[in-house]
Amino acid sequence: MDVTEDAVRDICTDAVFERGERYRDEGRIHEIHHVDSAVTAAVSGSRQYDVRVDLATDGFTPWCDCPYDGPGACKHVVAVLLRCVDDSPPDEGDRLDAALDGTDADELHAFLRDELAINTDLRDRFLARVGEPTRQSVDELRTAIDRQFEETNPEYHVVFEPIDFTQWFDLANEYREQGRYASAATVYRALVESLDDNMERVDGAYDHFSSAFSRALDGYVDCVAATERDADAVTDAIAFLNEAAMSGTPFLAEHFEKAAVDLREKADEQSDE
Structure with missing residues (x-):
């Protein structure tokens, strides 16, 4: 979408x-980069906050790791978008394409191999892109997600600021694009379980965590329903959702109950086709 002041006003309050x-x-925007439709930047406030927006999507899909918990986007996101209105950084996509095209295949292979060996996030997404199903269980993925809650505020049990779950949503989306719905469902369920179990320790950025939970739950239902008419997968998933409604975070119970109903309806629709 076009980056205009009016478009930016639409995603935030006047204040x-x-x-x-x-x-x-005030010149608080630093390290701003633009590749294709993605813009990333660091914005200084009480500390330095990381910002990411997508100029090609409605609402710009903003993300910031500040503790803002009000309606709409935060001031750091708005500052970056307004910078793009006034003086958008040059798109580095063509530069990357030229560098890739000019790189020897063996050299590129060696570089990628080295990066995949040490970057687990990149390795998981690469394997998903080339069609490999996940070898990680829900519990294994949950351990990594739970660790983010522990590391966000190690001195206290309470979590005050947003957590970036992008790597997990990107991984699930990669599996979905490859038609690996069971693998995508595994990632979504790990997110759902972790967010459910950790939600009561959240004390700030409620909209951020609630949005992540809803996105993960919707993705889980969609992917289980799409697992090639696997009746056992549907039955197990509905049992999980009903159990979570009974024993999980109380204010999320209604969401789990609705998800169980939606999944049953989706599965019935597919069985009738």
């Missing part, structure tokens, strides 16, 4: 828009 303008004018 946040004014603060975002001030942050832009």
Whole structure:
């Protein structure tokens, strides 16, 4: 979508828009990069916050690791978007393409191999891209997600700031694009379980965590329903959702109950086709 002041105003409150303008004018935006439709930047406030927006999507799909918990986007996101309105950084996509095209295949293979050996996130997404099903269980994935909660605020049990779950959603989406719905469902369920179990320790950025939970739960239902008419997978998933409604975070019970109903309806629709 076009990056205009009006489009930015549509995703935030008037007060946040004014603060975002001030942050832009004060030169608080650092390390801003633009590749294809993605823009990333660091914005200084009480500390330095990481911001990511997608200029090609409605609403810009903003993400920031600040503790803002109000309606719409935060001032850091607004500042970055307004910078893009005024003076968008050059798109580095063509530069990357040229570098890739000019790199020897063996050299590129060696570089990628080295990076895959040490970067587990990249390795998981690469294996998903080339069609490999996940070898990780829900519990194994959950352990890694739970660790993010532990590391966010190690001195206290309470979590005050957003956690970036992008790597897990990207991994699930990669599996979905490859038609590996069972693998995608495994990732989504790990997210759902971790968010459910850790939600009561959240004390800030409620919209962020609630949105992540809803996105993961919707993805889980869609992918289980798409697992090639696997009746056992559907039955197991409905049992999990019903159990979570009974024993999970109380204010999420209604979401689990609705998800169980939706999954049953989706499965019935597919069986009738």
